[in-house]
Amino acid sequence: MKLYYAETLAPRKACAVARYLGLPIDYVFVDLRKGEQTRPEYLAINPNGKVPSLVDGAKNLWEADAIICYLAQRAESDLWPRSASQQIDVVRWMSWNSQHLYRHAGSLYFEYLIKPWVGMGEPDPSKVAEAQGFFRKHAGVLDQHLKGRKWLLGDDLSVADFSVAVALPYAKSAAMPLVEFPQVQRWHDQLNAFEAWRNPFPARPAQTAAYA
Incomplete structure (x- = not known):
């Protein structure tokens, strides 16, 4: 592969x-x-x-x-659940993420990390404020869901966790207000226990990316 x-x-x-x-x-x-x-x-x-x-x-x-x-x-x-009901739950969370949390976290990632990397200037304050507002809205939904659950689907880690959390390692550098959501923070801290999550990219001879 x-x-x-x-x-x-x-x-x-x-x-x-x-x-x-x-x-x-x-x-x-x-x-x-x-x-x-x-x-x-x-x-x-x-x-x-x-x-x-x-x-x-x-x-x-x-x-x-x-x-x-x-x-x-x-x-x-x-990571891919065996039960059909949990498989549907994986699809639900991936779909939700693409339309909501990832969409607006990605906007902040773009403003703070991609724009300077490609020479597009400083973050746009109006776009930052809008994205942070939507981030808070959708992170609030996620925070409520995670109460009493270890992972998105309950006790078991799944691909949905890897998908939905993907922008959160950049929360501090991209001004995502993650600290306002203790359950989301706790959940992401669990992912950070995995070396594969902390350092997902293979080493390259010349590391040129400032946004990784």
């Missing part, structure tokens, strides 16, 4: 799950600043020109959430 990645948000969850599972994967770094994601050979793998992408034999798979579910299934790991 080959996992094409950059040291940005969506690939982070794919790399974290792959390392957590200990799967034999060749990691292929895609340099976004050089536009490698737009080259024909990469577009043949992922026509969206995005990362991550996974190649497993004749199978090309893109979208980070699909990739982490596939990896967990391929490893026969409990």
Whole structure:
């Protein structure tokens, strides 16, 4: 298997799950600043020109959430639940995240980390304020859900936890008000106990990313 990645948000969850599972994967770094994601050979793998992408034999798979579910299934790991009801719950939380928490946490990540990295200037205060407001709204929903639960689905860690929490390692550097939500903070602290979560990206000869 080959996992094409950059040291940005969506690939982070794919790399974290792959390392957590200990799967034999060749990691292929895609340099976004050089536009490698737009080259024909990469577009043949992922026509969206995005990362991550996974190649497993004749199978090309893109979208980070699909990739982490596939990896967990391929490893026969409990990160992909056995019961149909819990599988639906995984889909529910991934869908919720993409439309809500990740969307607005990602805006803050862009304003504070990506913009300076690509030379787009300082964070826009109005966009920051808007994103922080939505972050608080949706983090509040998550905080309530986590009361009395160790993980999103209850007692068992799943791919949903890796997906929904993916922006939180950048909370401090991207001005996400995570400290206002003790259950979310507690939940993320549990993920931080895993080396694969703290350091998901493979080492490269020249570490040039300031946003990882």
